[in-house]
Amino acid sequence: MLARQPPEWAEHEWVWIGFPSHADLWEDDLEPARAEVMAFARAVRAAGKGERVILVAAEDEALASARALAGADIEVVKEPFGDIWLRDTGPIILKNDRQRLATSFAFNGWGGKYELEGDDTIGLGLAKAAGFPADRHEWILEGGAIDADGTGLAVTTEQCLLNPNRNPELGRDEIETRLRDDLGLERILWLGEGLQRDHTDGHVDNLARFVGEGRIAIPVPADRDDPNASVYADAKARAEAMGLEVVPLPSPGRILRDGEIAPASYMNFYIGNAAVVIPLYGAPNDDAAVAAIGALFPGREAVGIRADHILNGGGSFHCISQQVPA
Numbered sequence: 001m002l003a004r005q006p007p008e009w010a011e012h013e014w015v016w017i018g019f020p021s022h023a024d025l026w027e028d029d030l031e032p033a034r035a036e037v038m039a040f041a042r043a044v045r046a047a048g049k050g051e052r053v054i055l056v057a058a059e060d061e062a063l064a065s066a067r068a069l070a071g072a073d074i075e076v077v078k079e080p081f082g083d084i085w086l087r088d089t090g091p092i093i094l095k096n097d098r099q100r101l102a103t104s105f106a107f108n109g110w111g112g113k114y115e116l117e118g119d120d121t122i123g124l125g126l127a128k129a130a131g132f133p134a135d136r137h138e139w140i141l142e143g144g145a146i147d148a149d150g151t152g153l154a155v156t157t158e159q160c161l162l163n164p165n166r167n168p169e170l171g172r173d174e175i176e177t178r179l180r181d182d183l184g185l186e187r188i189l190w191l192g193e194g195l196q197r198d199h200t201d202g203h204v205d206n207l208a209r210f211v212g213e214g215r216i217a218i219p220v221p222a223d224r225d226d227p228n229a230s231v232y233a234d235a236k237a238r239a240e241a242m243g244l245e246v247v248p249l250p251s252p253g254r255i256l257r258d259g260e261i262a263p264a265s266y267m268n269f270y271i272g273n274a275a276v277v278i279p280l281y282g283a284p285n286d287d288a289a290v291a292a293i294g295a296l297f298p299g300r301e302a303v304g305i306r307a308d309h310i311l312n313g314g315g316s317f318h319c320i321s322q323q324v325p326a
Contacts (some may be wrong), residue, residue, distance in 0.1 A: 003094035003101060004184035007150035008271040009209060009297065011326040014052035015272065016126060018084025018320040019076075021062035025083055025116075025312060030229050033309040037084075038069045040317050043277045043303040045073055050274035051323070056086065056126065060076040064076075075150045080124050082109075082116020085315055087205065088142035089119045090129040090322040091134065094183065100325065102127030102134040103182060105141040111165030130324070137182050140166040143155055144319055146179070149210040149253050152186035154179065157238075159193045159202030166201075189242050190239050191215075191235045196227045198263035203293070205318050206265040208235050211296045219267060223251030227261050244273065249292050252283035256314060268316035269293055272323075279316040280308035 017040065020026050020033045037055075039308035045053045054075045057063040081089065088110075090101035099221045104123030127134035145161055149156040151221045160166070161175055170178070172190070179185040192203020218236050221229035228251065239246050255264035266289040269278045276297045280286040284302060294302025307316045 002184050003151065004150065005092055005094055005148055006325045007148065007213075008323060009211075012051040012273055012323045015058050015059045015270075015321050015323045015326045016054050016086050016090055018081065018086045019055045019062055020084055020313070021058035022083065023082070029274070029312045030307040033313060034065065034069065036305065036307055036310050037271050037320065039305050040277055040307075040320075041070070041074050041099065043275050044270065044272040044304060045093040045201070045276035046301065047210040050072060050272045056081070056122075058082075062244065067162075070264070071088050078130070079122060080118040081122040082119035084313070084320045085124070085144070086126075086317045087199070089122045090181070090201075091123045091132070091142065092143055092322070093132065093324045095207065100132060101119050102130075102132035104136045105142045106136070107142065108140050108166070111141065111163060124182050131186055139170065139178060139316065142200065142203065143322065144205045144315075146183075146185070147204050147209050148183075148185060148312055149213050149215075150266065151213050152184060153189070153210075153214065154183075154187070155189040155191060155204050155210065155216060157191045157194050157202040157204050159208065160200065160204070163201050164173040189239060191238055193231050193234070195231065195265060196235070197261050199314055204265055206263055207231065208239070208269050210271070210280040211247055213243075214243075215247060217249045217293075217296070219251035219265070219266065220248045222251045222283070226251055226253045231252060250285040250289045252285055252289070255283060257282050263312055264311055265287065265316070266293065268318040270317045270321050271297060271298045272300070274293060274300060275309075277317055278302065278304045278312070280304045281308060300324045316320050
């Protein structure tokens with residue numbers, strides 16, 4: 001029986017969230033990033049109105065720190081990983097009429113850039129600890145490289161899934177076949193490039209997100225010097241050519257870190273049961289992004305939270321979370 005990942009706006013039982021655990025990776029950002037992660041976790045939990053939140057710490061010091069910060073309403077577990085990007089390394093939970101099952105994929109550190117012990121095994125580790133029937137596919141796929149609307153339609157980028165640093169032996173047709181066989185994804189919208197300086201090679205959850213069946217949100221350039229203006233225009237044209245409804249959302253524009261463009265995006269929001277949580281960067285469009293994204297999800301509170309230090313580590317709220325459908 002065909003199993004698929006439900007859309008993110010469907011009800012969740014819980015969400016795993018990665019907790020920054022390695023001081024040698026995070027350096028001066030460690031404690032500020034932990035504070036941002038906890039603020040995100042509390043917003044998702046929404047004082048008990050949201051899904052269960054399970055923070056995942058990689059080792060004992062991080063476990064103790066997470067427990068001290070979490071309080072009684074947020075759970076904490078220990079499961080070894082390289083870093084916190086559970087959207088990419090954690091299990092994807094599929095569902096059909098009879099059961100939920102976990103699937104995971106081989107992982108090579110985003111094309112060999114950051115290969116850390118534990119990242120290739122955390123998917124099966126979390127799935128088995130939760131008691132899910134689990135399997136693993138031995139081709140490279142990160143969860144943040146795809147987004148789906150629950151009907152068998154998904155969006156991805158050529159920059160990532162066709163990159164020779166992932167699966168050089170697989171062409172577009174072979175990858176589409178595997179997405180169908182392994183995740184129940186029958187139709188693929190192929191976008192081109194992702195955001196500038198995104199070390200994931202263009203993960204789509206920084207660029208375009210489904211906000212309804214056949215309805216996809218894509219940013220509009222913030223101003224003339226928005227570094228991703230051409231990327232947004234190309235994505236919009238491809239989505240419209242496929243017949244999808246395109247919802248325009250604000251872009252944070254040019255965000256610099258140490259004088260270099262950062263892959264900052266409001267599109268890295270997380271859709272929880274009670275709240276939709278949007279990463280903020282101190283940009284002029286911050287308030288507009290919260291309002292626009294919140295309007296897409298009536299009945300949920302739109303919460304904007306600064307994510308500067310998580311961004312310094314390479315991602316944001318969607319990147320560090322993986323939901324489990326109810």
